[in-house]
Amino acid sequence: MKKIFLMAFVLPLVFSCGKEEKSNANTDIIEYNETSTPEASAPAAAQTTNHIVIKANDDMTFDKTAFTVKVGEEITLLLMNNGTMSKEAMGHNLVILNQGVDIGDFAYAASSEKDTDYIPKEKQADILAHTKLLGGKENDQIKFKIEKAGDYQFLCSFPGHTATMQGKITAVN
Ligand SMILES: [Cu+2]
Structure with missing residues (x-):
């Protein structure tokens, strides 16, 4: 669940700086962490993917x-x-x-x-x-x-x- 919070907070911060390249790199890392956490994969409907x-x-x-x-x-x-x-x-x-x-x-x-x-x-x-x-x-x-x-x-x-x-x-x- 921690990972989901990270995603929610990191993204708007990065976007407000206008650095798209960076934001992509960050979400990649976060997403891979997420898939390796069993409890995070339960609410499938709300999960986003790149x-x-x-x-x-x-x-x-x-x-x-x-x-x-x-x-x-x-x-x-x-x-x-x-x-x-x-x-x-x-x-x-x-x-x-x-x-x-x-x-x-x-x-x-x-x-x-x-x-x-x-x-x-x-x-x-x-x-x-x-x-x-x-x-x-x-x-x-x-x-x-x-x-x-x-x-x-x-x-x-x-x-x-x-x-x-x-x-x-x-x-x-
Ligand atoms: Cu076809």
């Missing part, structure tokens, strides 16, 4: 679909496609949408954009961040920041996958 790891498979699902992150911090997201099928048959990506974007509209627009790996050119403004399209046994890691608190939906934009491959990142202050 390191998101999501695994996809040939069964067309993401293994985790809800994350909470801190506004303004650099987030690392690793998408792992643990399947064995090709990118053409069972490719997976992860696209994080900006707030207010309709996930169904986006998926529909993306589904015909094979040339750009289902990242629609005319919808760039809807995208907060996205990974590459991955075939079996491929990984991609991206970094991004969320500057405004709230919920952000993510999806796999490969045709037909969005219904079973979507989730939500909640950004908190």
Whole structure:
């Protein structure tokens, strides 16, 4: 529990100095301490993370679909496609949408954009961040920041996958 208090107090202090680099380094250290403390992992809903790891498979699902992150911090997201099928048959990506974007509209627009790996050119403004399209046994890691608190939906934009491959990142202050 001590670690949670540290996080709550250290962050605003560091941010008020405007040194983002430093704040990232600090939260990394604190977070690793936190995961090694058994009692700290109990209230999962409120825990924030800077390191998101999501695994996809040939069964067309993401293994985790809800994350909470801190506004303004650099987030690392690793998408792992643990399947064995090709990118053409069972490719997976992860696209994080900006707030207010309709996930169904986006998926529909993306589904015909094979040339750009289902990242629609005319919808760039809807995208907060996205990974590459991955075939079996491929990984991609991206970094991004969320500057405004709230919920952000993510999806796999490969045709037909969005219904079973979507989730939500909640950004908190
Ligand atoms: Cu997919």
